[in-house]
Amino acid sequence: MSDGPVLERINRGLPTLRRSERKVADVVLADPHKVVPMTLAELAEAAGVSQPTIVRFANAIGCDGFHDFRIQLAQSVALGIPATQSVIQAQDDTGTTVSKIFDFSITSLDHVRRHLDLAAIDAAVAALAASTHIVFVGLGASGIVAMDAEQKFPLFGVPCSAPVDAHQQFLAASTSGPSTAFVAISNTGRTVSILDTVRVARERGAVVIGITGDRSPLAELSTIPLVVESLDNTDVYTPTISRLAQLVVIDVLATMVLLRRDASALEDIRTMKTRLATMRSGLHHEAVRDPNRPGRP
């Protein structure tokens, strides 16, 4: 009962609440922002119940008194209203829509952070740092993540590739070896071509890091499964959130691999960054080169 953000807990515990406590829950859920600065007496007034009922309500949803409840509510609200509360509707105005999407993205990232397997991260970092080259594969939205990774990782001097279509991916798997780190990205973890590719990579002895949304076939097949559990709900209006979390996880991996390297690698990056800044201004003279290389204008 005491897991997760307060608002989620209220929703979950709704059926077990007494009638008056439920009135309190309704007031809180109706507009959490309004409740945050309220005093106990004010909330009692607003819900039409007595003050002790508020305290009992707070205890019922797993808080240690009203103080604790208010603090936890404030934190919940700061992270945005949970997804269940923020279904995007056609009649919402611009500000509301923007808020909902950002709130959802932020809440989701927070959720991923809390459910990340640190041991798996460590293992993945070790594998990546030990590899002589890295292959990133993904299709659709996950393909975007793979390309992003391909941009970020070569900074360490390790050759990277991110083959675009399933055939190229299969080929890359076929030519991989024990010193290859093979990073497969699939939110569903059930895309057949990715699974086939991963099987081949493992047969060739590559270390496979599987970034996926839950305990899926891909996770089973991977040497190091990395579950990035995002709150991808089924509402059509709600945009895909899994990419964001996957990108941040890539950031984490890249940063930690970098931290493993010595200061010289760091220096390389500094000089690279300054060179990039100067070349960027003259980019149009040599625009034919591989567009993925130039960096991040």
Next chain:
Amino acid sequence: MSDGPVLERINRGLPTLRRSERKVADVVLADPHKVVPMTLAELAEAAGVSQPTIVRFANAIGCDGFHDFRIQLAQSVALGIPATQSVIQAQDDTGTTVSKIFDFSITSLDHVRRHLDLAAIDAAVAALAASTHIVFVGLGASGIVAMDAEQKFPLFGVPCSAPVDAHQQFLAASTSGPSTAFVAISNTGRTVSILDTVRVARERGAVVIGITGDRSPLAELSTIPLVVESLDNTDVYTPTISRLAQLVVIDVLATMVLLRRDASALEDIRTMKTRLATMRSGLHHEAVRDPNRPGRP
């Protein structure tokens, strides 16, 4: 003084604080998480000052009493410690590094949300909804964002393209017209080839939506400048955050354009999504097709 998260305000107001108040500030900044559940008396004890000093401290940094301070602190902490507090260091353990990167990503998204120009969003949505086709351009990390947008927008039935290199982009600009929505993405807003491309697009009469990090040349050149102000600090270790914010902005635009459409478009997407789910399982049989199309496995 009363703008921004509390911790930032404390940092900013540090010089104007009295000596005892400063002791309080030190305690708070040293470990904000510890302070959140503290009572006024406890914090006074911890800082080695009297209780009224705490109250004066709270007022000094723009809070309305200790109550308000505690709530605001709780909210600040929920969004992660501000970037200034969380420089990633080599000796950090895995959990710390993960926390810092996620915190920073989340804080940054929150910052962007607060600084987004809603009028510009509205204008962009109107332009996108009115266009007959949409072109997304960006290089490097922004190129990734452009490709993501290309995956997302065709859902509405409007043809989209995201030319990959500078030449192709220039070509797309040259063939654009008044009914083209031209979305240029560049965090610096100073990449020369992008600026050249945008100039051409405008000459051809296209509506140019410029997504950029600050009031840059690109913003000046755009019909509708969309400033996505992320907290990209200069620390080498700190990963690029601008992509995330840009992706979320793309989500917002896509969602809002979709909301403008009628229910039929919605139905199209529902059926598309279910079809996608079934086809995904058999994808390897027809993997030669354009890998960007299949969706988001």
Next chain:
DNA sequence: CGGCGTCTTGTAAGTTTGCTACAGAATCAC
């Protein structure tokens, strides 16, 4: 349908917490 038991809710008192007025101490200016 009515009485009894349990669960629920509000009243009231008690305790903690946060706030304010005031006075002493320190600091700075002259």
Next chain:
DNA sequence: GTGATTCTGTAGCAAACTTACAAGACGCCG
């Protein structure tokens, strides 16, 4: 070195939160 000003702590007060208890509501079984 003295005076004025600013800062800091002591003490008391008001408000908020909590607990104990009793009245009321509800359901169950006779």
